[in-house]
Amino acid sequence: MKTLYACKNCHIITDKPECPICGTPTSKKWRGYVVIFDPTRSMIAQKMSITKPGEYALKVR
Ligand SMILES: [Zn+2]
Secondary structure, three states: OOOOEEEOOOOEEEOOOEOOOOOOEEEOOEEEEEEEOOHHHOHHHHHOOOOOOEEEEEEEO
16 A cells, blocks of 8 residues: 655645645645545635645645
8 A cells, every 4th residue: 555645835645755736845644635626616725725626635744
């Protein structure tokens, strides 16, 4: 099983040590898994400033 990381900046979940979107180093310490399908209609996406659909972590340390 692959280790999943979450970006400290944009919170996207990835299996890479760096964020594929913003290039920020990712963290293994994250909690809360959310899938955003339509950021413009999602309260969570707006709160987290998410603009692209995808899988995100609610909290990243
Ligand atoms: Zn990022």
